[in-house]
Amino acid sequence: MPRTFLTRSAPDTAEVERRRWTFRHPAVIRITHWINAVCLLVLLMSGLQIFNAHPALYWGKVSTFDTPLMAMSSTEDDPPKGVMTVLGHTFETTGWLGSSAGADGEPADRGFPSWLTLPSDQDLTGGRSWHFFFAWAFVLNGAIYLLYGLVSGQLRFRVIPSRDQVRHFGASIWEHLTLRFPQGDEAKRYNVIQKLTYLVVLFVLLPVQVLAGLAMSPAMDAAFPFLLTLFDGRQSARTVHFVVAALLVLFVIVHVALVLLSGFWNNMRGMVTGWFVIERKVEPVAAVGEPRP
């Protein structure tokens, strides 16, 4: 069913019904989506815990302790101030980065605050246990998703822009920026920006994130030395891992915002039960491919 869709060049003008139930997300996609959501959240928070053990980033093979790309620290003041240095620029970040309240409420020297880390206390070994377990869960879950997506054709339908979408790329961007969400049959498929975003997240950001994580392992570097070549050294891999994590956070923020804006309950029902309601267009749109007035 999800593969049947009409193209923009043939807009559906016949108004048969105003609301139509469509089955949007097969069970495998729904389950892997939610497992993935949990994995990413745990990986992010336990990753920040691990980062806090040495809250500084470098480029290259080794740590150039005097010239980090980014570092968080606290000052000698009483109470201490939190300070972050990025590419030589220093910002005061008390309460957020460098110094924030610990479990006892007293200011503690820590990179990210306790409410963002897992476990919440400074606990590197705990963070590592969470991180590795959920990294395995993430990879296995992702493999199931990709395998299913490839075999069922879902992946292609979902993330590869169709020819008409590529042709109307400009219009699509305009619609997206003005938060005009597609209706009718057009709502059955992802628009070109959604597709390209998912494409980049699935096939660029997430694989790079896994590879950068592996490149930090001394044993994996022995087994696959190309990992170090790929990232220009272990410390750069650590920096890439951090930056890609930040990009994934950005993706999730936009993703959740759009879920909220484009019909929260409908979207949630879609991703929980699979069923999604498509609102029929009341008036057919005459001009296609041009920004609407």
Place this chain on the structure above:
Amino acid sequence: MAAAAMLGGCDRLGNAEWFQRTLKTGEDANLFVQRLVLTDRTLAPEYAEADISPWFKPNGTEDPPDRSYKALAKRKFVNYRLEVGGLVEAPFKLSLAELRKLPARTQITRHDCVEGWSAIGKWTGVPLADLLSRAKLKPEARYVVFHCADTMDQGEDDGGADTAQDDGPDEAVPAGNANPAMTKQSGGGESRKSSGGQQASEDTAVGGGSPVRYYESIDLVDAFHPQTILAYDMNGKALPVSNGAPLRLRVERNLGYKQAKYVMRIEVVESFAGIGEGKGGYWEDQGYAWYAGI
């Protein structure tokens, strides 16, 4: 707030014994898969002279407080004897001069601390495989344990453990100071949960009454790896005390906490369950994974 409640829930979950064991399966999987992709002779990357870090960050113990160690160091370790024993046919002792006369290996490798930083150093030392072959392992031998000179926990009252742990170079590296326990031997930061950690040192005080010294263990795969050496030189000079003089283990393909400094005695065992708290190393006893390939 929901998020705070959730985080509290995760913390409680993370403290539950069954859940910790579940999480640890991730680390078991790391060992399993990494041993699949590595052969016994796959080498860790080696680097060029130009890559050597100008400063090889010492971590953890930088100057063992132990009197016996200080006496050895004062006389430039002329009285030092490395003991090799345990499950071997021919235990022996070697002085530093004798070790230096044995065939040596030099390697420029990267040291990765569990905290996240890296440094590159040049190491010269005796391949562990040569020493173990000389000692002739008994058939039941499975692990090699390294007993070190430096006391980690005095086993006094509850302040003792922290005193021993917190003597790291907080001021030396601005980036590191959010992790005040720049602890012993490249081990991780403030890993011990405040109660658990204190508990451990009290147990030691009550149970053994003797101070807890650093120790580490590796299996025979790592022990016979060509890059596993007992290094006496760093960057072409005698190993400084801060980096583990007179002898430190280099077991490349592993994180820093495996690279035991101040090695005094090598013990071949069938199981490390009876040593320390039974987890195979000082940091392992604090919860770190025994396998440190990632």
